[in-house]
Amino acid sequence: MKFGEHLRNALIKSYSFYYIDYDDLKHQLKKGLKVNDNVWNNDLEEEFLNTLENELDKVYSFTKVKNTEVNRRIKDSEKYVYEVVGALSNPLAAQPLEQDFEELEEELSDIIADVHDLAKYTRLNYTGFQKIVKKHDKTTKFNLKPIFQVRLNAKPFYKDNYDALIVKLSKLYDLVRTRGNPVKGDSSAGGSQQNFVRQTTKYWVHPDNITELKLIILKHLPVLVFNADKEFETEDSAITSIYFDNRPCDLYYGRLRKDEGAEAIRLRWYGGMKLEQIFVERKTHREDWTGEKSVKARFALKEKKVNQFLSGEFTASQAFEKMRKDGKKSVQEIDNLERLAKEVQYRVLKDKMRPVMRSFYNRTAFQLPGDARVRISLDTELTMVREDNFDGHDRTNGNWRRMDIGVDYPFSQLPEADVCRFPYAVLEVKLQTQLGQEPPQWIRDLIASHLVEAVPKFSKFIHGTATLLTDMVDLLPFWYTQMDIDIRKPKIQNEYGINRHQRTIKSSSSGGEMDEEEYLGNGVSFSNDINPLEEDLDESTPLLVPYQQKRSSNAVQNFFNGIYGSFLHFFNDDRTFTVKAGTNFDLNQTFSDKIPKGKTIAVPIRIEPKVYFAAERTFLSWLSIGMILSATATTLMNYGNRTALTASIGFFISALFTMTYAIYRYIWRVVNIREKKIVQYGDKFGPNMVCFLIAASTFATFIFRFLDV
Numbered sequence: 001m002k003f004g005e006h007l008r009n010a011l012i013k014s015y016s017f018y019y020i021d022y023d024d025l026k027h028q029l030k031k032g033l034k035v036n037d038n039v040w041n042n043d044l045e046e047e048f049l050n051t052l053e054n055e056l057d058k059v060y061s062f063t064k065v066k067n068t069e070v071n072r073r074i075k076d077s078e079k080y081v082y083e084v085v086g087a088l089s090n091p092l093a094a095q096p097l098e099q100d101f102e103e104l105e106e107e108l109s110d111i112i113a114d115v116h117d118l119a120k121y122t123r124l125n126y127t128g129f130q131k132i133v134k135k136h137d138k139t140t141k142f143n144l145k146p147i148f149q150v151r152l153n154a155k156p157f158y159k160d161n162y163d164a165l166i167v168k169l170s171k172l173y174d175l176v177r178t179r180g181n182p183v184k185g186d187s188s189a190g191g192s193q194q195n196f197v198r199q200t201t202k203y204w205v206h207p208d209n210i211t212e213l214k215l216i217i218l219k220h221l222p223v224l225v226f227n228a229d230k231e232f233e234t235e236d237s238a239i240t241s242i243y244f245d246n247r248p249c250d251l252y253y254g255r256l257r258k259d260e261g262a263e264a265i266r267l268r269w270y271g272g273m274k275l276e277q278i279f280v281e282r283k284t285h286r287e288d289w290t291g292e293k294s295v296k297a298r299f300a301l302k303e304k305k306v307n308q309f310l311s312g313e314f315t316a317s318q319a320f321e322k323m324r325k326d327g328k329k330s331v332q333e334i335d336n337l338e339r340l341a342k343e344v345q346y347r348v349l350k351d352k353m354r355p356v357m358r359s360f361y362n363r364t365a366f367q368l369p370g371d372a373r374v375r376i377s378l379d380t381e382l383t384m385v386r387e388d389n390f391d392g393h394d395r396t397n398g399n400w401r402r403m404d405i406g407v408d409y410p411f412s413q414l415p416e417a418d419v420c421r422f423p424y425a426v427l428e429v430k431l432q433t434q435l436g437q438e439p440p441q442w443i444r445d446l447i448a449s450h451l452v453e454a455v456p457k458f459s460k461f462i463h464g465t466a467t468l469l470t471d472m473v474d475l476l477p478f479w480y481t482q483m484d485i486d487i488r489k490p491k492i493q494n495e496y497g498i499n500r501h502q503r504t505i506k507s508s509s510s511g512g513e514m515d516e517e518e519y520l521g522n523g524v525s526f527s528n529d530i531n532p533l534e535e536d537l538d539e540s541t542p543l544l545v546p547y548q549q550k551r552s553s554n555a556v557q558n559f560f561n562g563i564y565g566s567f568l569h570f571f572n573d574d575r576t577f578t579v580k581a582g583t584n585f586d587l588n589q590t591f592s593d594k595i596p597k598g599k600t601i602a603v604p605i606r607i608e609p610k611v612y613f614a615a616e617r618t619f620l621s622w623l624s625i626g627m628i629l630s631a632t633a634t635t636l637m638n639y640g641n642r643t644a645l646t647a648s649i650g651f652f653i654s655a656l657f658t659m660t661y662a663i664y665r666y667i668w669r670v671v672n673i674r675e676k677k678i679v680q681y682g683d684k685f686g687p688n689m690v691c692f693l694i695a696a697s698t699f700a701t702f703i704f705r706f707l708d709v
Helices: 003-010 013-018 022-035 042-088 098-140 145-154 163-177 207-218 250-257 303-311 321-326 331-350 441-447 460-468 555-571 609-639 642-674 685-708
Strands: 197-205 238-245 263-270 277-284 295-302 354-368 371-386 419-421 425-433 475-477 600-602
Touching (some): 003 098, 013 042, 042 098, 042 163, 207 425, 207 441, 238 250, 250 263, 263 331, 277 331, 354 460, 609 642
Antiparallel strands (some): 197 425, 238 354, 263 277, 277 295, 354 371, 371 425
16 A cells, blocks of 8 residues: 555544645655656755655644643543542532543543544654655655754654553543542552463554553553652663573573473663662473473562672572561561572573673553453563673673663664664563453453454563574574564454544545555664564465465366365365465475574474373374284284285284384384474374285285185
8 A cells, every 4th residue: 555545544534634745745756856857956855845844843733732732631631530539538528420420431531532643643644754755865866864854853743752641541540430449459469369370472562553552451451550659750661671691592592492491580670770679580481281380580689789699709698688687578488589599590600691681671561459360561662682792792891781771762872783673562461360261351352453463472582682693593483584574454444442533534646656665664764763664464365275265267276176175174174274375384484585594493382291192102002003913914824724824924014014113103203292393293104004004915815815715
């Protein structure tokens, strides 16, 4: 789709006069070239720049006005909400009616829609400016991009952060939704529910959908605020982790392959660089068959003691001396924390681990205080930074973290080789539901909507290592080769989401040929603040096509495709497909042009003990068949006549083949299961061959018997 067409379809009706006039700017470019024999001169450039500056002024001014309006409406609503809620606890005041709460909820919903519309307006206009500047530079050969980027930075309408508004709206909406009785509890507590199964799923969220997603979630869950008395600041949502590993990257490979007991060791802090408390964390992966759950354990250290702890000068026992004296925690709790500290310190020293990777992001968490049954977190501005010295450059200068950066996203002072700015936000949904209980309907609608893309087992540490230390690892995660595929999905009319003031506006278009930058999301250079991907995915054609849906110009071929497809449907549970031309289900072949030379894609496979037992049962079943055939051959040889003796040779050969083949297949399966290889564990050759040998032996017996008569 051309961007101009997308702009006309996506613009908000009430804002329509304040969008960038993309068609007019494009027409001005073409007209200027046409009347000047395809030569762009300084006069045309100055005229175009003035027009572009006017469009920027229009968008910037409108954004400021709408921001002021939204803030005013939130302030007025805040006053009314507290008046209504306060009246509930005042017996002398007139008690509010249900209608009062309903009107407040409608007003807040309308403000939420305004925030959504404003965020959508700014992103769409920013994309429009980037598109038209790129088209200008391509067609005129004048380099306008760096000059206009300075103008954009002077009027940064696209850099408005709505997190503070979202936090405030969340608090007000929660007060109204609960009729003045919001859930209270320890914001840092995980709840006290027992006998619950925890399910965690991860999703990618395109920058276009981040604000809408937050606004949808806050209508169901409040934003989790640890200090409600403190005014929200952007730095409050920052989370930074320093991951440790050694030169062989043992922790990376263990986490990537999902080995039983694989660990991740990291140091984490919340907020800016001046915080004194650092959390030392260890995440341990457990396979389901062990009956244990993957766990994250941690303990706190003073920042000034971290280097000494990592070098072994400051022992685990010393770290908990004061805690033992204070007596604020039980002896058992302190013992458990001290044991964890000793294990982490021993692992770091024994395996010579050092800081390798930093992850930074701003997190918005949604959860009822003290109730962890439903917890949703959205991590934005995710960035991975190198902390290692594997290339001979010690980036931390002997410290446990590098000090040339803090929480100053996008870390423009770093060389590009040291930083990876992730193009998406990461949504994590954690549910604790009773066995057999379905998640809430709104969550099911959310994760099935166009707003998110499921990415099972996504890891910030794994992605950062694979991206920045590609030369030092051989295995890459399965999503590595798919990073340039646009995850945006077309929104169906009236689909789940915030819908308001959206309809198609018909206007004239300048038309013309379809240049590559005219396509939505194709090859646009964005700043570090907004990072859409550079490629669109054709959503109209599925990757896998059932035989019934395959069509060609040959009617006979279509007829047989339909018959064969019906056969596959009934005998293969409709799971057999034909891969679309040009693709292959093997990740290492499908994206072979995107995999660095010498690297392979690792697809984690979960192996449980019952898989080994199944292989053993199959082996024993084959042996039993071989023994039956052997017994048949022995009986014919010992108790039959000359003809039976001849026929027994066939059964002997069948028995020998069956038992030899069974031993070979069993060893082959066990080795591949142990190494977690993706191979065809089913056997199409063996059973058919055994059936053929038995049939041939039986037939030969009858032939010899017939000839003997």
